[in-house]
Amino acid sequence: MSAVPAPTSAATNPVPFEFEAGPWSHHHLARVEQALSLWVGDGAPAGLGDAMRYAVLDGGKRLRPLLVLAAYEAVCSGQPAAAAAAPATAADDAALRAACAVELIHAYSLVHDDMPCMDNDVLRRGKPTVHVQFGEAQALLAGDALQAFAFELLTPDGSAIPPATQATLCRLLARAAGSAGMAGGQAIDLASVGLALTEDQLRQMHRLKTGALLQGSVLMGAVCGHAAQPAYQALSDYGAAMGLAFQVVDDILDVVADSATLGKTAGKDAAADKPTYVSLLGLARAQAYAQELLRESQAALERSGLPDTRALGALADMVVRRSH
Amino acid sequence: MSAVPAPTSAATNPVPFEFEAGPWSHHHLARVEQALSLWVGDGAPAGLGDAMRYAVLDGGKRLRPLLVLAAYEAVCSGQPAAAAAAPATAADDAALRAACAVELIHAYSLVHDDMPCMDNDVLRRGKPTVHVQFGEAQALLAGDALQAFAFELLTPDGSAIPPATQATLCRLLARAAGSAGMAGGQAIDLASVGLALTEDQLRQMHRLKTGALLQGSVLMGAVCGHAAQPAYQALSDYGAAMGLAFQVVDDILDVVADSATLGKTAGKDAAADKPTYVSLLGLARAQAYAQELLRESQAALERSGLPDTRALGALADMVVRRSH
Numbered sequence: 001m002s003a004v005p006a007p008t009s010a011a012t013n014p015v016p017f018e019f020e021a022g023p024w025s026h027h028h029l030a031r032v033e034q035a036l037s038l039w040v041g042d043g044a045p046a047g048l049g050d051a052m053r054y055a056v057l058d059g060g061k062r063l064r065p066l067l068v069l070a071a072y073e074a075v076c077s078g079q080p081a082a083a084a085a086a087p088a089t090a091a092d093d094a095a096l097r098a099a100c101a102v103e104l105i106h107a108y109s110l111v112h113d114d115m116p117c118m119d120n121d122v123l124r125r126g127k128p129t130v131h132v133q134f135g136e137a138q139a140l141l142a143g144d145a146l147q148a149f150a151f152e153l154l155t156p157d158g159s160a161i162p163p164a165t166q167a168t169l170c171r172l173l174a175r176a177a178g179s180a181g182m183a184g185g186q187a188i189d190l191a192s193v194g195l196a197l198t199e200d201q202l203r204q205m206h207r208l209k210t211g212a213l214l215q216g217s218v219l220m221g222a223v224c225g226h227a228a229q230p231a232y233q234a235l236s237d238y239g240a241a242m243g244l245a246f247q248v249v250d251d252i253l254d255v256v257a258d259s260a261t262l263g264k265t266a267g268k269d270a271a272a273d274k275p276t277y278v279s280l281l282g283l284a285r286a287q288a289y290a291q292e293l294l295r296e297s298q299a300a301l302e303r304s305g306l307p308d309t310r311a312l313g314a315l316a317d318m319v320v321r322r323s324h
Numbered sequence: 325m326s327a328v329p330a331p332t333s334a335a336t337n338p339v340p341f342e343f344e345a346g347p348w349s350h351h352h353l354a355r356v357e358q359a360l361s362l363w364v365g366d367g368a369p370a371g372l373g374d375a376m377r378y379a380v381l382d383g384g385k386r387l388r389p390l391l392v393l394a395a396y397e398a399v400c401s402g403q404p405a406a407a408a409a410a411p412a413t414a415a416d417d418a419a420l421r422a423a424c425a426v427e428l429i430h431a432y433s434l435v436h437d438d439m440p441c442m443d444n445d446v447l448r449r450g451k452p453t454v455h456v457q458f459g460e461a462q463a464l465l466a467g468d469a470l471q472a473f474a475f476e477l478l479t480p481d482g483s484a485i486p487p488a489t490q491a492t493l494c495r496l497l498a499r500a501a502g503s504a505g506m507a508g509g510q511a512i513d514l515a516s517v518g519l520a521l522t523e524d525q526l527r528q529m530h531r532l533k534t535g536a537l538l539q540g541s542v543l544m545g546a547v548c549g550h551a552a553q554p555a556y557q558a559l560s561d562y563g564a565a566m567g568l569a570f571q572v573v574d575d576i577l578d579v580v581a582d583s584a585t586l587g588k589t590a591g592k593d594a595a596a597d598k599p600t601y602v603s604l605l606g607l608a609r610a611q612a613y614a615q616e617l618l619r620e621s622q623a624a625l626e627r628s629g630l631p632d633t634r635a636l637g638a639l640a641d642m643v644v645r646r647s648h
Contacts, residue, residue: 144471174476
């Protein structure tokens with residue numbers, strides 16, 4: 001994949017410990033930002049377009065887009081250069097669209113989550129939340145429009161992206177976002193305030209609420225690279241472990257970090273009496289569990305048989321070691 | 325199409341004035357209700373699934389699903405029986421899924437529209453609105469989940485529906501629902517309260533707000549039947565005229581009907597100082613405009629060259645003559 005700037009002999013001679021995660025992320029973040037800036041709000045009425053762009057273009061870690069692109073490149077690293085060369089433009093385009101689409105779903109969920117009837121948050125990424133800035137009605141509509149736009153991005157007219165890829169990407173995204181994924185997890189979260197959940201129930205809630213879209217991002221990247229079955233399953237396992245680790249760390253950060261570092265209000269979970277991994281396991285065991293999930297995700301990458309999974313490994317590492 | 329119960333010689337010898345719209349609608353409404361009842365909320369956490377089903381399964385005219393199915397059958401009526409026979413199961417399945425998907429988008433938009441931050445309506449189809457019944461947070465999530473589920477329905481795993489059909493259906497639905505369609509029209513509506521719009525501006529708002537999804541329903545049905553270009557364009561013109569007629573009549577009914585007949589609060593537009601066709605043209609000219617649009621839609625059906633467009637004709641007729 002010509003898209004990766006740094007180590008040129010990566011695919012043939014993987015040297016994980018020499019992989020430079022910084023330049024890799026920097027390069028791909030720039031691609032994603034540019035694409036989002038070009039696409040989001042285009043053709044929307046002025047007020048709505050402004051709210052959509054405000055919701056999406058204000059930074060964020062872009063973890064989900066990076067997972068799409070890292071999974072895509074990992075799958076491509078296992079293919080002969082000749083086979084990968086021909087459809088590279090269409091496949092690259094599909095991966096970039098998938099990367100943006102998962103971010104749109106993530107962004108819309110934050111807009112709706114922050115609304116007064118949900119978490120009633122006024123601060124996000126250090127800025128006023130969308131409903132504070134644009135009003136509740138516009139925030140509701142902007143979230144709705146962002147979700148629709150994610151599926152529009154995945155199905156460009158007259159594109160060289162194979163229709164089967166387009167349809168599969170829509171299927172994966174719809175499942176990850178819907179009632180058996182993110183929205184379902186949020187509903188369980190809503191119903192769980194003040195309840196004592198078992199670890200199984202807590203895990204199920206988080207698998208849906210945050211895990212489904214993180215895992216879906218990995219799978220969408222794999223589909224863009226036309227992953228074969230054993231690698232696809234291993235990447236799915238990677239996504240499941242990494243996705244759960246993300247939430248465990250989120251629960252830890254809500255306790256140990258301050259609002260300025262998080263860019264959002266800290267201590268909200270405890271204040272809202274929400275069940276978390278920290279409230280269930282205690283801080284030390286929650287931290288150990290995050291490390292265990294990190295090892296699980298790395299083991300899945302080894303099982304994949306793909307020659308270069310360094311970016312995916314670095315992202316899982318970042319998920320567990322992040323400070324916000 | 326074996327799905328149509330009544331006039332058996334329809335495709336070869338169309339007799340528009342003998343077409344029985346009642347039995348046709350009744351048969352297809354039963355299919356749509358059964359499919360929605362089977363699919364909606366399946367696999368969702370209990371509370372969320374209940375809210376999703378409440379939002380969708382409580383009646384409504386099901387105009388959009390009927391438009392999908394009528395357009396699909398109109399296109400099939402122009403195809404040799406032999407050609408249509410082979411892939412009939414997959415195409416029928418696609419049409420039924422598309423019919424349900426457009427209704428899910430419509431239903432989610434009503435749930436979100438009714439919320440306090442939008443129209444703040446407590447009555448819909450004669451019942452408490454979703455947020456009154458389940459709370460605002462659950463209503464927000466149910467709407468979000470219904471939108472995702474629409475795209476999930478269009479992309480079934482391991483289905484015989486061609487991937488190209490699945491992808492095109494997702495594209496049409498995403499555009500009709502998003503910022504250049506329904507959500508965009510709602511944003512313009514929101515920004516127009518108290519403003520004096522020109523007729524062009526009012527038409528543009530309604531083309532997006534209600535017209536896009538009605539026209540999209542027709543086009544999705546046409547795609548399921550693999551419509552050729554001239555017929556597809558004529559059906560698109562039919563959808564545009566019929567979709568605008570729907571909104572003109574909606575504006576008229578808000579003035580002339582009572583809340584009991586409408587099943588929702590009457591007189592809301594005037595009370596909210598919203599621009600409507602009645603406020604712009606006066607009642608008599610608005611009624612004449614609805615008739616003109618009905619004639620336009622019927623002329624487009626004649627241009628289509630399709631042998632049996634009677635159900636589409638009957639639906640346009642119903643749109644203009646309805647009392648609620």
